[in-house]
Amino acid sequence: MAATEKEIVDGLAEIVNEIAGIPVEDVQLDKSFTDDLDVDSLSMVEVVVAAEERFDVKIPDDDVKDLKTVGDATKYILEHQA
Amino acid sequence: MAKIKPSQGAAYARIMGVGGYRPTRVVPNEVILEKIDSSDEWIRSRSGISTRHWASPEETVSAMSVEAAGKAIADSGIRAEQIGAVIVSTVSHFKQTPAIATEIADKLGTGRPAAFDISAGCAGFGYGLTLAKGMVIDGSAEYALVIGVERLSDLTDFEDRSTAFLFGDGAGAVVVGPAKEPAIGPTVWGSEGDKSETIKQTDSWEAYRNGRPEKFPALTQEGQAVFRWAVFEMAKVAQQALDAAGITADELDVFIPHQANMRIIDSMVKTLKLPEHVTVARDVETTGNTSAASIPLAMERLLATGEAKSGDTALVIGFGAGLVYAATVVTLP
Numbered sequence: 001m002a003a004t005e006k007e008i009v010d011g012l013a014e015i016v017n018e019i020a021g022i023p024v025e026d027v028q029l030d031k032s033f034t035d036d037l038d039v040d041s042l043s044m045v046e047v048v049v050a051a052e053e054r055f056d057v058k059i060p061d062d063d064v065k066d067l068k069t070v071g072d073a074t075k076y077i078l079e080h081q082a
Numbered sequence: 083m084a085k086i087k088p089s090q091g092a093a094y095a096r097i098m099g100v101g102g103y104r105p106t107r108v109v110p111n112e113v114i115l116e117k118i119d120s121s122d123e124w125i126r127s128r129s130g131i132s133t134r135h136w137a138s139p140e141e142t143v144s145a146m147s148v149e150a151a152g153k154a155i156a157d158s159g160i161r162a163e164q165i166g167a168v169i170v171s172t173v174s175h176f177k178q179t180p181a182i183a184t185e186i187a188d189k190l191g192t193g194r195p196a197a198f199d200i201s202a203g204c205a206g207f208g209y210g211l212t213l214a215k216g217m218v219i220d221g222s223a224e225y226a227l228v229i230g231v232e233r234l235s236d237l238t239d240f241e242d243r244s245t246a247f248l249f250g251d252g253a254g255a256v257v258v259g260p261a262k263e264p265a266i267g268p269t270v271w272g273s274e275g276d277k278s279e280t281i282k283q284t285d286s287w288e289a290y291r292n293g294r295p296e297k298f299p300a301l302t303q304e305g306q307a308v309f310r311w312a313v314f315e316m317a318k319v320a321q322q323a324l325d326a327a328g329i330t331a332d333e334l335d336v337f338i339p340h341q342a343n344m345r346i347i348d349s350m351v352k353t354l355k356l357p358e359h360v361t362v363a364r365d366v367e368t369t370g371n372t373s374a375a376s377i378p379l380a381m382e383r384l385l386a387t388g389e390a391k392s393g394d395t396a397l398v399i400g401f402g403a404g405l406v407y408a409a410t411v412v413t414l415p
């Protein structure tokens with residue numbers, strides 16, 4: 001079953017918490033991964049792979065650079081999930 | 083039909099000794115920063131590398147190999163003349179013929195062993211080890227020498243900010259010989275030629291000779307694609323090698339992945355869920371990425387510092403340009 005926007009944000013929050021140690025409540029739609037959440041370009045690769053597994057989506061390397069904020073990633077997953 | 087006698091080898095093979103050579107010149111990040119717009123902090127946080135060794139003109143592929151192999155032979159307790167095969171893995175020896183292995187074999191005083199070079203990038207050590215094990219068990223060599231050696235500084239574009247800080251030079255070697263118990267597990271290896279463009283030499287020698295690229299060819303890579311592949315696909319291969327050897331993560335003492343980037347190492351450790359007690363090689367910090375040399379160099383250092391000890395069970399995995407990979411479980415010498 002496709003995940004809702006809230007489920008995706010909650011899931012991303014858990015992933016970011018696991019990878020970068022950021023408190024889950026800090027992970028909000030408007031937050032930038034690199035500027036606000038201490039997720040650098042390599043951690044972002046880890047976040048993406050974890051999100052792919054969790055939400056059953058494929059996020060090619062070329063699309064990763066467009067996912068600047070939690071909102072961008074959430075929208076991408078909503079639109080591409082199987 | 084005439085009957086052919088089968089070859090007769092040892093029941094099992096083991097690594098009997100290890101040796102390494104690190105060039106004298108230590109190069110800190112400050113030197114890298116003279117040519118690229120970056121910072122010590124960025125390089126450390128993205129790669130974990132603080133220093134690497136660069137070879138001088140005298141520290142040739144041959145000279146470094148002879149030093150490392152000499153130590154490995156001494157460590158193994160055999161004499162050089164007993165060695166029946168010399169396998170040299172390198173991508174940075176700039177003369178294709180003859181193989182550098184024959185010169186190295188001669189300088190070591192080995193007699194007349196089979197000697198040849200292989201090219202398997204950062205998986206070169208595992209490829210060589212697998213060949214050596216096969217020879218010992220097959221009987222085509224009682225003892226085989228495997229050398230991983232690189233002068234990657236010769237293939238580095240010091241103005242390329244995505245690679246200038248990554249590579250280093252050095253040589254590592256092991257002697258493989260007969261064993262009464264299994265001490266080198268099944269190798270899980272392979273290639274993914276559809277990804278051959280992700281790590282490569284920028285231009286061919288032929289193109290360079292014809293004056294097409296002005297810059298000397300250098301190593302280049304799609305950093306994030308390689309990172310993703312290394313962290314997730316290679317963790318699966320590492321797990322397969324453990325399974326093939328019938329070893330659980332709990333039984334493992336040491337993890338020696340190819341020393342490409344500390345971030346890859348840390349991430350693999352997490353993905354593999356390695357328990358706290360497993361010693362992890364983190365030689366990349368002061369050695370950089372030395373491709374085929376990285377695993378034996380890291381192995382030697384762990385044994386020298388006492389972080390690992392003889393008889394420990396170690397998982398080794400190499401991966402790199404090709405793309406190619408090789409993983410196996412070994413008992414440390």
Ligand SMILES: CC(C)(COP(=O)(O)OP(=O)(O)OC[C@H]1O[C@@H](n2cnc3c(N)ncnc32)[C@H](O)[C@@H]1OP(=O)(O)O)[C@@H](O)C(=O)NCCC(=O)NCCS
Pocket residue numbers: 040041042118119120121124125128129204243244245281303304305306308309312342343346371401402403
């Ligand atoms: C090389 C590697 C460290 C680069 O890291 P990366 O995060 O992929 O770097 P990117 O090129 O995507 O750049 C990310 C950001 O850092 C910047 N940057 C790149 N190189 C930089 C440098 N040397 N110093 C400072 N900043 C740099 C970029 O400009 C970019 O900034 P922006 O987001 O503001 O545009 C990394 O990709 C890596 O190690 N991959 C694995 C490679 C490997 O080990 N290969 C061998 C396997 S055998």
